[in-house]
Amino acid sequence: MIRAQNIFIVGPMGAGKSTVGRQLAEALSYTFKDSDQEIQRRTGVDIPTIFEFEGESGFRARERQVIIDLIAGERMVLATGGGVVLDPENRQDLAARGVVIYLHCSAEQQHARTARDRNRPLLDTEEPLQRLRELMEEREPLYRQVADMVVTTEKRGTGSVVKEIVRRLEEGATGVL
Ligand SMILES: Nc1ncnc2c1ncn2[C@@H]1O[C@H](COP(=O)(O)OP(=O)(O)O)[C@@H](O)[C@H]1O
Numbered sequence: 001m002i003r004a005q006n007i008f009i010v011g012p013m014g015a016g017k018s019t020v021g022r023q024l025a026e027a028l029s030y031t032f033k034d035s036d037q038e039i040q041r042r043t044g045v046d047i048p049t050i051f052e053f054e055g056e057s058g059f060r061a062r063e064r065q066v067i068i069d070l071i072a073g074e075r076m077v078l079a080t081g082g083g084v085v086l087d088p089e090n091r092q093d094l095a096a097r098g099v100v101i102y103l104h105c106s107a108e109q110q111h112a113r114t115a116r117d118r119n120r121p122l123l124d125t126e127e128p129l130q131r132l133r134e135l136m137e138e139r140e141p142l143y144r145q146v147a148d149m150v151v152t153t154e155k156r157g158t159g160s161v162v163k164e165i166v167r168r169l170e171e172g173a174t175g176v177l
C-alpha cells in the first residue's frame with residue numbers, strides 16, 4: 001500500500017535533483033514541486049536576479065518560506081536547491097515530513113553538468129570547480145545528516161537513478177511504498 005508521504009530530494013548543484021525529481025514523481029504518480037521554480041514563480045524573476053537584489057540571505061529567506069509552505073503537502077516529490085540543508089529548521093522539517101533522498105555525485109560531475117548554465121549565481125566565479133568542492137566540504141555532512149537514502153548519480157543516466165530509487169522504496173527500507 002502506498003502511504004501518503006512526501007519525498008524530498010537534496011544534494012549539490014548538478015546532482016540531478018530537478019531532473020530526477022520530475023521523473024520520479026511521474027513514475028510514482030506523485031505531484032512534483034521544485035523549490036527554486038516555486039521561488040521564481042512567486043517573485044516573477046530568476047534566481048540570479050534574486051541574488052543580485054537581495055543577496056544570498058534574501059534568497060535563503062524566500063527558500064525557507066517555500067519549504068514551510070510546501071512540506072504541508074502529501075504524495076509530493078520536492079526537488080530542493082543545493083543549499084536548503086544549511087538552515088537547521090529546513091533540515092528538521094524535511095526529516096519530519098517525508099523521506100529524504102540524497103543524490104550524490106563528484107564535484108567534477110557537478111561541474112560538467114552545470115558549466116554551460118548561467119542560472120546558478122554561486123558558480124558565477126573564476127573557479128567554479130573549486131567552489132563546488134568547497135560547498136561539498138561544508139554541506140556533505142548536512143546532506144548525510146538528513147538523508148534516509150543516498151543514491152549516486154555519478155556517470156549514469158536519470159532513468160537508471162529513478163529505477164533504483166523506486167526499487168529501494170518498494171523494498172520498504174523507508175516505509176514509503
Ligand atoms: N544522471 C544524469 N546524467 C546526465 N545529465 C544529467 C543527469 N542528471 C541531470 N543531468 C543534467 O544536468 C543538468 C543539471 O541537472 P539538474 O536536474 O538541474 O540538477 P540539480 O537540480 O541537482 O542542480 C541538467 O542539464 C540535466 O539535464
Ligand SMILES: O=C(O)C1=C[C@@H](OP(=O)(O)O)[C@@H](O)[C@H](O)C1
Pocket residue numbers: 011012013014017018036047080081082083084119120121122
Ligand atoms: O547550492 C545552492 O546553494 C543553490 C542551488 C541552486 O539549486 P540547484 O541545486 O537545483 O542547482 C539554487 O537553489 C541556488 O542557485 C542556490
Ligand SMILES: [Mg+2]
Pocket residue numbers: 017018019036079080081
Ligand atoms: Mg534544481
